[in-house]
Amino acid sequence: MKQAFKRTITTILLIFPAIFVLAQTTVSGVVTTKQGEPIPGVNIFIKDTYDGASSDDEGRFTFRTSENAKQVLMATFIGYKSWEQEIDLTSDIKLKIELQESVNTLDAVTITAGSFTADDEGRASVMKPLDIYTTPSANGDVMAAIRTMPGTQASADDGRLLVRGGDVYETATYIDGLVAAKPYYSKTPDVATRGRFSPSLFNGVQFNTGGYSAEYGQALSSVLVLNSTGKAENDNTGISLMSVGGEANHTSSWDKSSLMLSGGYINFSGYDKIFNSNIDWEKPVESVNGTAVFRYKPRSSGLFKAYVTTDYGNLAYNVPAGSDGHPMKISNRGTTVYSNLSYRDCISDKSCYRVGVSSTFQDQQTGLAADDVNTREWSVETRFALVHDLSEGVKLTWGANGTSHLYNQDYIQDEGETYTGEFDDHLLGVFVEPEIKFSKNLAIRPGIRSEYSSVINRWNVAPRFAVALKTGENAQLSGAWGMYHQTPQPDYLKLTTDLDFEKATHYILSYQFGDVSERLFRAEAYYKTYSDLVTYSAEENGLPSNLQNTGDGYAGGLDIFWRDQKTIKGFDYWVTYSYIDTKRKYKYYPEKATPEFISDHTFSVVGKYWVNKINTQIGMSFTAASGRPYNDPNSTVFNGEKTKMYSDLSLNFSHVFYLGNQYSVFYCSVNNVLGNDNILSYRPSDLADAQGNYNLIPVKRDLKRMVFMGLFLNF
Known part of the structure; x- marks a missing residue:
């Protein structure tokens, strides 16, 4: 009618x-x-x-x-x-x-040291989900987007975060304050991996390159803190059609709760057939994943979050490294399940608490030619923290965490020999950290953390200190010092438990000027020392022996960040530059040397322009890095050679359109538009010529030029 x-x-x-x-x-x-x-x-x-x-x-x-x-x-x-x-x-x-910013998608990446505070949020780089999606070189990966921030390495052949001279294992990832033990998909030689978690699940990504809070431990270099979204306010159904697969999700919202379910499938077989890959794929990457997110808000100050995600992946390829002159097959398949349950509430208007438990289970089967490596890990962490406003200028945070880590690995060689390594570790950590504001211009944050590891039967004590001094209306000078410890890696503990914590000490001084919403400049100098790093001798069977805490090293440098969101209307860009000088003796290194993942100079620029008339955003990112060291067995100097400079220009565009009152996006990106044939490293073959010289095999990105398209529909 x-x-x-x-x-x-x-x-x-x-x-x-x-x-x-x-x-x-x-x-x-x-x-x-x-x-x-x-x-x-x-x-x-x-x-x-x-x-x-x-x-x-x-x-x-x-x-x-x-x-x-x-x-x-x-x-x-x-x-x-x-x-x-x-x-x-x-x-x-x-x-x-x-309009108010959404708790689900925020629209900018900002460094918030300009706000007057001595806590981590005041000194860390903070990236928002929409910015991750619109950074051309990231392709929706949190870790790739973070690599446009100062203090990181380009690592196109790895995909994981390498921060201020630290190895991959030196960065810890937390979701809602709880550890995510396996934040990346499985890593295999010569193939870059990516982050496991979707940016859309989080309302903010806090990246701290050093000098971080006593609340966090087990990270020698940095922490990445992902803060998940709250209760969804509206029902929504989304379908994503991508050139590498697809995904579907549905959100139902009620008065006090919401539930989101999603599932996805990825298959790179099409790319392998269309593009000329540098990898001899036998089975290109294939994976399936599922996620459930439940939120319950019983009252205004309380919020319960439950997050569960699982994925299964499979791949196989050949590398020219066989000792018999033939390619060696590398394969990997496995399942990972991660869960995160947390609750926060307030006891009074001056005291609030957070409690939670996270669990990571991973079962991986890796094939190395005729050898098989089967690894099973299960990590469970429980944590609580309480925050008290003792007075107008004094806030006290304290808490504890307990982590159980079960590890079992079988290395089955072709000859029938089986090497089994396993251990159980129970880690207890406690911390206390006051923040004291003497005036509107000066604040300090002393803190202390202590941990006990059962597998090595040792305690550590780690004092930390941060200070912030406001030197002008939009200017701040800040500094941090701290000691950091990390239990030796499972690859070592499966062989011996007669080891100590690895240690690092951070010294940081930074200056920042500007408004985070308009123009912002930040420069930060740092120096970091390492001690008790694990060293070992490499045996012919590939297993390490003579493991000891005899390694040490240093890393020092300068990071510069500039962002401008005001000069040109609709145009937002940021520029970063990092310089680092670092050497260390660890692993199998015969002497102190610069690690093979280090570029002394790294430069990045990211720009995004919104064309209002056609509801389209155009993006560009460019990264250049000086050559990285590699070891030539024909040379007498360890890691004495360097690759040529690395560079990558990536472009993308996002067109926004509406289906009813819901926005949808068509997205396209092209990585390495210029098709630069970057050599990321060299790997020596196992065969020597008549003169005893070994051939060097160049390591390159899988695809010289990556094209990605996606249609993201919301209903």
């Missing part, structure tokens, strides 16, 4: 234009942020109708509607909460709409 009535009215209005004009009501106004800045491209419409408009460059909008009486006006835009308000269409309406 209603549709028939509308058709009749439409016919009448088409016949009588004058009446049509008089029967319509004008809705106009402006859309801004909480700070009063105009937001272009916002979709404003009357709910359950097609009447509406998009805001212009100044945030203004206007449209006419034949609807009457009371209706609901809505405004939606990526990165902001949906806005709605009941309006009376008996006369023209003029509104000022103020």
Whole structure:
């Protein structure tokens, strides 16, 4: 009946234009942020109708509607909460709409040291999910996007985070304050991996390159803290169609709770057939994954979060490294399950607490030619922390965590020999950390952490200290010092437990000037010393022997960050530069040397421009890095040679369109647009020529040029 009535009215209005004009009501106004800045491209419409408009460059909008009486006006835009308000269409309406940032997708990456605080959030790089998705070189990977931040290495052949001279294992990943023991998909030689967790699950990514809080341990170099989203406010169904697979998700929201279920499938077989890969694939990467996210908010101060994800992957390829002159087959398949349960609430208006438990289970089968390596790991962490506002200028945080780690590995050689390594470790950690604000210009944060590891039967004590001094309205000078410990890696503990903690000491001084929402400059100098690093001798069977804590080293350098979101309207860019000088003696190194994953100089620039008229964002990222050391067995100097400079120019664009009142995105990116044939390292073959010289095999990226397309639909 209603549709028939509308058709009749439409016919009448088409016949009588004058009446049509008089029967319509004008809705106009402006859309801004909480700070009063105009937001272009916002979709404003009357709910359950097609009447509406998009805001212009100044945030203004206007449209006419034949609807009457009371209706609901809505405004939606990526990165902001949906806005709605009941309006009376008996006369023209003029509104000022103020949008708030969404807890699910935030729209920028910022370094927040400009805010006056001595805590981690005040000195860390913070990246938001939308920024990860729109960084061309990242392809939706948290770790790849973080590598555009200062203090990191390009690591195109690895994919994991390498921070300020530290090895991969020296960076710990936390989700809602709980450790994620396996944050990456399995790593195999010559093939880069990527982060396991989707950026859309988090409302912020905090990356700290050193000098971090006493709340965290078991990381010699840095911590990556992922803060997950809260309760979803709306029902939503999403379908993603990608050039490498697909994904589907559905969210249901109720009064006090929400549930999100998602599943995905990835297969690179098509890429292997279309593009000329540098890898001799026998089975390109194939994986399937599933995720469930449940949120329950019993009251305003309380929130329960439950997050479970699982994935299965399979791959196989050949590398030219066989001792008999033939390629060696490398394969990997396995399953990983990660769960994270947490609850936070307040005891009073001055005391709040967080409790939680996380669990990681991984079962991996790796094939190395005719040898098989079967590894099973299970890690469970429980943690609690309490925060007390003791007075206006004093806040005290304290807590504890306990971690159980079960490890078992069978190395089955072709000859029938089986080597079994296993251990159980129970780690207990406690910390206390006050933050004291002497005035609006000076704050300090002393802290101390202590840990006990049962597998090595040793305690450690780690004092830490941070200070922040406000030197101007938008300027801050800050510093940090601290001691950090880490239990030796499972590859060592499976062979011997007669080891000690590895140790590092950080010294950091930084200066920052500017407004994080407009223009920001930051420079940070650091120096880091290592001691008690694990060293060993490499045996012919590939297993290490004579493991000891006799290694040491240092890393020092300068990181520079500049971001400008104001000079050119609609254009946002940031530039980073990192210099590092580092050497260490660890693993099988015969002498102190620069590790093979280090580039002395790394430069990155990322730019994004929003074209309002066509609802499209164009992005560019460029990374250049000086050559990395590699070991030539024909040389007398260990790690004495270097590769040529590495460079990568990547482009992308994202076109936003609406299906009803839900936004959808068409996305396309091209990595290494110029097709540079970057040599990332060299690996010596196992065969020597008549003169005793070994051939060097260049290590390159899987695909010289990567093209990715995706259609992300929301309903």
